[in-house]
Amino acid sequence: MIRLADIWPIADVETYKLHFARWNQESQPLEVWARDRREWQGWQEYRPARNEFNRPFIFALIQFYHETDSWLFGGVYRVVDRLPERYVIELTDQGQGFRGRLKIGSTYRQRATRVNFENHYDDLEVQEIFREPYSGRAFPGFEDIDLSFEELEALVRNDRADWKAALASVKGIYLLTDTTTGKRYVGSAYGDEGIWSRWSSYISSGHGGNAELRALATDPSLEYCRRSFRFALLEYRSNRTPDEVIIGRENFWKRILLTRGEHGLNRN
Template identity: 65%
Template sequence: MPILLRDIWPIENPGEYKIHFARWNQHTQPLEVFARDRREWQEWQEYRPGRDDFNRPLIFSLIQFYHEQDTWLFGGVYRVLARHPDRYEVELTDIGANMIGRLKLFYPYRDRTTRPVMERHHEGFEVQEILREPYSGRTFPGFDDIDLSFEELETLVRNERLDWRAALENIKGVYLITDIHTNRRYIGSAYGDMGIWSRWRQYVETGHGGNVQLTRLVREQGLPYCREHFRFALLEQRTARTADDVVIARESFWKRVLLTRGEQGMNRN
């Protein structure tokens, strides 16, 4: 029998609330925004479309937990202080403060409306999980299942996720970067004194990691292009004791197999 939100958290005066079902906006995942920058997350509550959707005093914010179907992460209750023609002024309240980033709800919401009234939906919210700590990035899935958007990688690096860092910091390996806008691919590697974690941190900071073709792309398109269109996958991992020439040979193998030299890829050699 499911535990309903109303069983553990009765909402007083639901008529004072609008819900904000924050979903992917064709550019950014709100879950990653929340995890990397709370100020940027508050700006999602301050955005005002043409209509006055947040026309009640309080906003009950929910974040699409896109790794799991029909799952939402509680992002706080905000009070609307002012309504300007182009934006809202809001402040985070202490209502449910200990649940922010921890409470996960199950609710199969399919409507296009992003900001509905609370009373139509509160009764159906099921408590799926309460995390031990506020969400700061996805749990390390194992070496065989690493496929990350730039935005998700940035969240992990900015928050110094210990499980990811411990796994990737001291391994050598070969990785794939895919530009999902053009479908062009780049094969890179980490060897010597630099592990995968440090190598990928460079991409988060610069977008190009010092690679010639990627540097040109960042110069032309800017870092926001990388954040929106790059994906990172780990193809092979090797222990720190592995000779560098072995890793370099495997990097060359993957360049040949995936045709990343020439027009279809972004490797120059």
């Protein structure tokens, strides 16, 4: 085992608070990190009723939620001021080369997310160091695609090459599920539009031009979409597949999954 202390000796750990950033009932911090660094910084600026960031520095870890007991290093921040409604912070150069690249193991599961660093520093294990800062998980293969809206958003915003190359090369039929209502929508990508292009249109608008989804995606910030929408690929076919075959398979899935009418989000 290689511990964090073995590669990064920190003498004054008592001056740090350790932030175990986890799902906040709305967003996964790993996807927040991947899509928008400024939004991620806001997770350090948030001040609860108690003054929990009561030390000079914040050592931020991001829950790597695809794997058990894994965390991604998200930077060291200095607390500049403690206003009643928020913290004023600035990103330091400490561990700059590790930011978004260093994956750390910790079995911490207690409720508190902002804890004293010295109580955990010696137990943090180095699991992996990525070649480049994390920008989304690797493409898992066509048969294992199950994405939240915010994970897809991070992949699209980062123009993740492996996902783009794979999904742009195929036509197909997909399932969009609204996890808040339980209703589902079956859609397809054909013509010159691969799955990547079709799904990217949802990230820009929230609804992809679909009437029933348009009624749900009314918030310009797309918060409802991030909270509720999930994408899965039902079928994929070569780009040489005739469009009428794709449309036929789309109608098949609409019928099988009952996505027309009161049980779903398809109008036709």
